[in-house]
Amino acid sequence: MSDRVGILNSEIHVNKNRLGKNTVWREIKRHKGLIGLAVPGLLFVIVFQYLPMFGLVLAFKDFNFGKGIWGSDWVGLNNFKFFFTSDAALQVTRNTILLNLGFIFITNVVSISFALMLFELSRKAVKLYQTTLFFPYFLSWVVVSYVTYALLNPQLGVINNVLRQFGFTDINWYMEAKYWPIILSLAYLWKNVGYSTLIFYTGLMGIDKSYYEAAAIDGASKWQQVRNISLPLTMPLIILITLLQVGKIFYSDFGMFYFLTADSGALYATTDVIDTYVYRALRVSGDIGMATAIGLYQSLVGFVLVITVNFIVRKVNKENAIF
Known part of the structure; x- marks a missing residue:
């Protein structure tokens, strides 16, 4: 009995995941026009706002142009x-x-x-x-x-x-x-x-x-x-x-x-x-x-x-x- 319940629960879980994925893709197709308009703005934010955040490591380093960002000496605070x-x-x-x-x-x-x-x-x-x-x-x-x-x-x-x-x-x-x-x-x-x-x-x-x-x-x-x-x-x-x-x-x-x-x-x-x-x-x-x-x-x-x-x-x- 417990095995049947476990199998049933796993099937329900799989069906929920499939349903969730189908819903997501359905919403993406439904709003593809708006998403297309948002893509340039999202790319701008990612490229100019998030990617430069990797440079924050310089706050903890003694930056040397010859050694580069990752090769410069670590100086902590x-x-x-x-x-x-x-x-x-x-x-x-x-x-x-x-x-x-x-x-x-x-x-x-x-x-x-x-x-x-x-x-x-x-x-x-x-x-x-x-x-x-x-x-x-x-x-x-x-x-x-x-x-x-x-x-x-x-x-x-x-x-x-x-x-x-x-x-x-x-x-x-x-x-x-x-x-x-x-x-x-x-x-x-x-x-x-x-x-x-x-x-x-x-x-x-x-x-x-x-x-x-x-x-x-x-x-x-x-x-x-x-x-x-x-x-x-x-x-x-x-x-x-x-x-x-x-x-x-x-x-x-x-x-x-x-x-x-x-x-x-x-x-x-x-x-x-x-x-x-x-x-x-x-x-x-x-x-x-x-x-x-x-x-x-x-x-x-x-x-x-x-x-x-x-x-x-x-x-x-x-x-x-x-x-």
Whole structure:
């Protein structure tokens, strides 16, 4: 009797496996068009995101071009020790976190506000304002750095000329580190607010109009509609965008921090971030192992931050969490 039960169970297991395989192939054939469209994107991610991860072994090696990646000497955590024991480690980590937190907060608040205002305008007006806001996003930081220099030039800059007209003394902007957190925040906001506004505006466009019609019939004001309809229904998108930004909080826009500040050593106290520090260290010493170690450090911390923030969001509202 037990033998028959065992044989029956094995046959059932085999039939389930065959059924599962047939179902998978059936679904593949059914959605072959969509899968074909996804293949180039998947190949791009695999080639440029996953295959380079094998190079992370360089973080634990003293890389030598003659010996190659696998032949270079193993040094363990020495590359990490070089960064964490340096005098600039705390400074660049602090600047990276605080500046990026400021960018995230300011850009999201202003972008959501602009998106709510655009949502109340006519379609023709929206196109005009969208184009105006979105245009700076396409400008290179090299171009923006020249515009900034024209404004902040110590002798001929527009801002210093205005200060002279009001009786104030000139400011050597590229030697005064205390002003640059504000300058960088304004520059980042000006360049990225259009892109973020477009994302949040798209989220608002997806809200069912019947909610607003019902609220208007009940006598709700525009502010009440924003507070009770627009913001709550856009909150999942806001949280998603914020989580993605928090995951990259240890990464900085290298072009902005390097070109906008003209790599002035006098500004390092408030503008030197991990990316610019690694670039200078790599340019001077050519230590690829140390640069890889810091890159791995950035990725791991970003991963931990995403998991942590998502866990907090999940505890507050499970539906708004990514996973």
